Structure formats: C-alpha cells, structure tokens
Amino acid sequence: MKKVMWVSFILAAVLMAGVCFAQPKGELVVLQGAPINATDPAKYNSIPESNFALAVFDTLYLNDEKAIPQPRLALSHKLVNETTWEFQLRKGVKFHNGVTMTAKDVKFTFDRTLDPQTKTFFYPFISTIKEVKIIDDYAIQIITNGPDPILLKRLSFALFILPADLFQEKGAEAFFKNPVGTGPFKFVSWTRNDRMVLEANEAYWDGAPKIKRLIFRPVPEVATKIAELQTGNADVITNIPPFLVDQVKNSPNAVVQSVPSGRVMFLYINCLADGPLKDKRVRQALNYAVDRKAIIDNVLKGSGVQMPVNLTPLHFAYDADLKPYPYDPEKAKKLLAEAGYAKGLKLVFNSPSGRYILDKEIAQAIAGMYNAVGIETDMKIHEWGSYTQILTGKKLQDIGFIGWSLVLADPDSTFVPYFTPESAFSYYSTPELKEKILRGRTMLDEKNRAELYKEIQKDIYEQAPLVFLYQQIDHYGVAKRVQGFQVRGDELMLFNKVSK
CATH class of the missing domain: 3.10.105.10 (Dipeptide-binding Protein; Domain 3)
Structure with missing residues (x-):
C-alpha cells in the first residue's frame, strides 16, 4: 500500500511539474506590412519595430488595452513633489546574458535616450524628463522640467531598458547586432527585409513564453499575407483589407479579430x-x-x-x-x-x-x-x-x-x-x-x-x-491553432502568453 501511495505521489509531482514548468514549444510566424528597420529602440519610427522591442526588451510601465499604465520593470511610484517622482524597481530581473538589472541600467538607458547625440525620433515624447537619479540599486528618482501629468504613459513608450555594462563594453554598433534585453524573447538573427528570429527567454521574470520561436516577417502584399495564413505558413497577419475580411473569415483554419x-x-x-x-x-x-x-x-x-x-x-x-x-x-x-x-x-x-x-x-x-x-x-x-x-x-x-x-x-x-x-x-x-x-x-x-x-x-x-x-x-487574421492572442487599439502585439 505504501509503495502504491509513493508511486502515486511521484506521478502526481511529475504531472504537476509538467503543468507548472511546461517548456516553450512551437513556432509563431507574424506577418506585418512593413519591415523592422532598426534594433535600436532609440531609432524606431514605426509599430513593427515597437512590436519587436516589446518582445526583446521591457519598459518600466506598459499601457494596457485601455491605455492605463501598468507596472513592469517598475513596481511602484510616488510623487515627491510636482517635478520629482520616485520609483521602486522590480528585483531579480535578469538580462538575457544573465546579469541582474539594476537602477544603473535604467539611468543609463534614460541618459542615452535623452542625449541629443542619440538623435532619437521620439525625443519629443520624453523631453519633459530632465534627469534620473539613483537612490539605490532598486530605487530611482525621475526629475521633470515641469509638472508632467502623463509621465507614466511616457515611461510606457520608447524607453526600453538596456544593460549598461554590456552596451558600454561593446559599443552601440556591435551591441545592436546582437541586442540583449530583459524581455520574454531573445534575439537570434535578423535578415533585413526578410525576417527577425527570436527565441523564448525561459528565465523571463513574468514567466517563460509558451512559444519557443517567434518570427516577424515583412509582407506588404495583401494577397501573399492571406495565402500564407490560409496555407498554414503564418499565424498572425496585420492589415487585412476590408473587402477581404469575409474571405479570411470563411477560411477553415483562420479567424478575423477586428478593433477600432x-x-x-x-x-x-x-x-x-x-x-x-x-x-x-x-x-x-x-x-x-x-x-x-x-x-x-x-x-x-x-x-x-x-x-x-x-x-x-x-x-x-x-x-x-x-x-x-x-x-x-x-x-x-x-x-x-x-x-x-x-x-x-x-x-x-x-x-x-x-x-x-x-x-x-x-x-x-x-x-x-x-x-x-x-x-x-x-x-x-x-x-x-x-x-x-x-x-x-x-x-x-x-x-x-x-x-x-x-x-x-x-x-x-x-x-x-x-x-x-x-x-x-x-x-x-x-x-x-x-x-x-x-x-x-x-x-x-x-x-x-x-x-x-x-x-x-x-x-x-x-x-x-x-x-x-x-x-x-483594424482587421487581423489569426490562425485557429493560435491561443491567447488579442488585438489592441494601439496596434501593439504581445506574445509572451500566446500558444499554439
């Protein structure tokens, strides 16, 4: 009897481990209408690049589908005075190279992005920020040039945290050939105008992705995108023209998700x-x-x-x-x-x-x-x-x-x-x-x-x-085998909870 109970206990533990620690599997192919032209978040000027960044990097906050900022690498904040905000950072977050993220990395990212020499397209969005001060390894202050009613929304956009030491060791050009972030997916390869290949970060602080490999491909031709979806070569496609929505809806292996x-x-x-x-x-x-x-x-x-x-x-x-x-x-x-x-x-x-x-x-x-x-x-x-x-x-x-x-x-x-x-x-x-x-x-x-x-x-x-x-x-085509994907009004796509 004891032997049977012991075997049952071991079997239950194994099954539980399989549920809690399921390994990422499968490949998800996403077709967007425009190419990714840069791996440096400071150089982005389009949604396809932002979607890549959301996979590889993290921000302090991230707007939800209702445009309300939610904590990510920051855990909490308080307003010290009209121009001083204090933030507590999440502990135990690792960059893809295994190094722990600290306030030093956050300050470095902000300083670099705000530096006029960086020439970021999105400087107008963050120019209200005057400086970042380190309190300790997991606390910072952000000083603004004046009162800023939407600072948390600014922190949800374009300020993707980079590893300070690795970046300074390699230099910008070498670093962005093999970018390293804290995001749910790791960079694998980039063939310009063809594909961006990423793989699951199994040590991701918010739980390992369910997909092993994520691929972004630029396909501006509508007929090609739809054919790729219907033949099973793509899992998510963007920008379906309205006159082809019914064609995708009537496909046996795809659905259409639409959103204002x-x-x-x-x-x-x-x-x-x-x-x-x-x-x-x-x-x-x-x-x-x-x-x-x-x-x-x-x-x-x-x-x-x-x-x-x-x-x-x-x-x-x-x-x-x-x-x-x-x-x-x-x-x-x-x-x-x-x-x-x-x-x-x-x-x-x-x-x-x-x-x-x-x-x-x-x-x-x-x-x-x-x-x-x-x-x-x-x-x-x-x-x-x-x-x-x-x-x-x-x-x-x-x-x-x-x-x-x-x-x-x-x-x-x-x-x-x-x-x-x-x-x-x-x-x-x-x-x-x-x-x-x-x-x-x-x-x-x-x-x-x-x-x-x-x-x-x-x-x-x-x-x-x-x-x-x-x-x-907007109309998106999604393969029926894909689970957990939901379109958003801001066109951003999150894949860390998606499976197939």
Missing part, C-alpha cells in the same frame, strides 16, 4: 516650403475636396470613421463637438480661386504601399478627387523605409499619405511631434500654437488641460495644416 484603432489617417502638407501650401485657403481647399464618406464606404467597406483632426475618440480630451470637413468641391474651387489658383495648381502626392490598409489605393482615390477641382497631382509611391527617411528628413514634396498611432492616448503625443518645429515629424507650427501645446504638457488640472486641448483642436481645424481623413478600423 487609435490610428488616424491623414495627409501631410509641407507648410515649410515656399509656395501655395503656405496659404491657409489652399490647405482648406485640400480638405473640402476630399469625399471621406465615399472612401470609407467604397474603398474601406465601412472600416473607418471620419475625423475632424488628427486625434481619435480614444484620445484624452478629443472634441466630439468638432465635425469633419464636409465634402464640398465647389467651396474648394472657390478657395483656390481666392488664393490665386483659379486655373488650378500641381502638387506632388506621395504615398507608401502596403504599410497601411489600402494606402496606395486611397491615395489614388484622393488624387482623383483633387483632379476634379483643378489640382493636378504627380503620384509617387515609396517603399516604407525610404518614405520614413523622406518624412523625418523634412524632405517631403508637397503632400503625403500617412497614419499616426495611439502612442500615449494623449494629445501631447500627437501635437508635440506634429506641431512643434523641433520635431522630426513636424511640417507646421506657429509660436502661438507651440506655446499652447507646451503649456498643456505641464497642466495637472485635468479639466483645464482638456479645455486647452479642445482649443488647440479648433485652431488646427481652422488652419488645416493636414488633410484630416479617418480613424482606422
């Missing part, structure tokens, strides 16, 4: 260069000439919502009383004539292809609408990597199709990069607008801050520095 996105689509207008686009009437004409409803109904098959500015209802202080520009081609012609372009004008119209849902097709549809009011367009289609270099290098000719994600779910993370002149993304600003935007950064009173942001929205609606289009509704 925090991404708003619009056209850049280069207001920096001399010419017709410096005239507000021309910019307003560009807005009146676009039939947004026709684009949403006919091209997007209902997968969009017209927007009056470059925010969405998911953003703090979004002004629901502000209505989108109506489609009024006659008013567009009248404004062009008042600006001295009664006989029309010619603009270069730029667009990526495959980065966003039907980006090229929508750009071409808008070009047709412009032609109808006397605006001749020279259409130029770009590969995504070269397009972002053009945009952030302030080399855009005339107008260009683009989208901006939810980021911090706050107007600050849209208005600062787009409407302050120091930003790499900005093609329009005025001293008055900049002053209001920077004032909003330091207002702790939510009601007053919301009122200011609504005032700013009315300003940019009137000045029309962009052609405001629509909020995107």
Whole structure:
C-alpha cells in the first residue's frame, strides 16, 4: 500500500511539474506590412519595430488595452513633489546574458535616450524628463522640467531598458547586432527585409513564453499575407483589407479579430516650403475636396470613421463637438480661386504601399478627387523605409499619405511631434500654437488641460495644416491553432502568453 501511495505521489509531482514548468514549444510566424528597420529602440519610427522591442526588451510601465499604465520593470511610484517622482524597481530581473538589472541600467538607458547625440525620433515624447537619479540599486528618482501629468504613459513608450555594462563594453554598433534585453524573447538573427528570429527567454521574470520561436516577417502584399495564413505558413497577419475580411473569415483554419484603432489617417502638407501650401485657403481647399464618406464606404467597406483632426475618440480630451470637413468641391474651387489658383495648381502626392490598409489605393482615390477641382497631382509611391527617411528628413514634396498611432492616448503625443518645429515629424507650427501645446504638457488640472486641448483642436481645424481623413478600423487574421492572442487599439502585439 505504501509503495502504491509513493508511486502515486511521484506521478502526481511529475504531472504537476509538467503543468507548472511546461517548456516553450512551437513556432509563431507574424506577418506585418512593413519591415523592422532598426534594433535600436532609440531609432524606431514605426509599430513593427515597437512590436519587436516589446518582445526583446521591457519598459518600466506598459499601457494596457485601455491605455492605463501598468507596472513592469517598475513596481511602484510616488510623487515627491510636482517635478520629482520616485520609483521602486522590480528585483531579480535578469538580462538575457544573465546579469541582474539594476537602477544603473535604467539611468543609463534614460541618459542615452535623452542625449541629443542619440538623435532619437521620439525625443519629443520624453523631453519633459530632465534627469534620473539613483537612490539605490532598486530605487530611482525621475526629475521633470515641469509638472508632467502623463509621465507614466511616457515611461510606457520608447524607453526600453538596456544593460549598461554590456552596451558600454561593446559599443552601440556591435551591441545592436546582437541586442540583449530583459524581455520574454531573445534575439537570434535578423535578415533585413526578410525576417527577425527570436527565441523564448525561459528565465523571463513574468514567466517563460509558451512559444519557443517567434518570427516577424515583412509582407506588404495583401494577397501573399492571406495565402500564407490560409496555407498554414503564418499565424498572425496585420492589415487585412476590408473587402477581404469575409474571405479570411470563411477560411477553415483562420479567424478575423477586428478593433477600432487609435490610428488616424491623414495627409501631410509641407507648410515649410515656399509656395501655395503656405496659404491657409489652399490647405482648406485640400480638405473640402476630399469625399471621406465615399472612401470609407467604397474603398474601406465601412472600416473607418471620419475625423475632424488628427486625434481619435480614444484620445484624452478629443472634441466630439468638432465635425469633419464636409465634402464640398465647389467651396474648394472657390478657395483656390481666392488664393490665386483659379486655373488650378500641381502638387506632388506621395504615398507608401502596403504599410497601411489600402494606402496606395486611397491615395489614388484622393488624387482623383483633387483632379476634379483643378489640382493636378504627380503620384509617387515609396517603399516604407525610404518614405520614413523622406518624412523625418523634412524632405517631403508637397503632400503625403500617412497614419499616426495611439502612442500615449494623449494629445501631447500627437501635437508635440506634429506641431512643434523641433520635431522630426513636424511640417507646421506657429509660436502661438507651440506655446499652447507646451503649456498643456505641464497642466495637472485635468479639466483645464482638456479645455486647452479642445482649443488647440479648433485652431488646427481652422488652419488645416493636414488633410484630416479617418480613424482606422483594424482587421487581423489569426490562425485557429493560435491561443491567447488579442488585438489592441494601439496596434501593439504581445506574445509572451500566446500558444499554439
């Protein structure tokens, strides 16, 4: 009897160990519409790169699906005074090389990212941070330049913690050829424009991933992505065009997950260069000439919502009383004539292809609408990597199709990069607008801050520095064998709890 009980005990222990300590297994293949162009978080400028970073690195906080910051490498915080925040860090976190993460690594990461020599695209988001002080190995203070009502959201974005000693030993170039973080997956290999291969970090502080190998591949061609999903060569695909949603839904081995996105689509207008686009009437004409409803109904098959500015209802202080520009081609012609372009004008119209849902097709549809009011367009289609270099290098000719994600779910993370002149993304600003935007950064009173942001929205609606289009509704294809994957409105994808 005792022998039977002993054998039963051993068997139960083995089975329990199998449940609690199941080894990662299988391979998950994710197809995104654009390539990963950098492994250095300071150099990111797109969601595909952020999704890679979330797999390999960690931030102090991370926004949940409702854009509420949740503790990650930080355990807790307290506000010492209006400009001083104190954070307790999580103990026992290991980098992929086995070294324990401490406050030294956090300070190093912040110092490097804030250094102007690093030239991070996302400096505008974190420029409120003045310095980081180490209290002890697991406590830091963050000093801000002024009161910062959304500091925790800033810490959820773009500040991925790096190992200080290893980075300084190798140097940036060598380090980012084989990046090391604290995240759920370890870097294996990167073939530019082909694939990024990662493997499970079985010592991950938040539990080992269930997937052994994670692969990101850039596939801008929609038909190819869907074929890969349906044949079992891919597990998750992004940016399914609305007219193909039913095809994927009817597939025997895949489902569609849809979500209203925090991404708003619009056209850049280069207001920096001399010419017709410096005239507000021309910019307003560009807005009146676009039939947004026709684009949403006919091209997007209902997968969009017209927007009056470059925010969405998911953003703090979004002004629901502000209505989108109506489609009024006659008013567009009248404004062009008042600006001295009664006989029309010619603009270069730029667009990526495959980065966003039907980006090229929508750009071409808008070009047709412009032609109808006397605006001749020279259409130029770009590969995504070269397009972002053009945009952030302030080399855009005339107008260009683009989208901006939810980021911090706050107007600050849209208005600062787009409407302050120091930003790499900005093609329009005025001293008055900049002053209001920077004032909003330091207002702790939510009601007053919301009122200011609504005032700013009315300003940019009137000045029309962009052609405001629509909020995107995202459709993802997911293989039925995949468990635990859930789409988010901010387009970020987390895979540490996913299995198949």
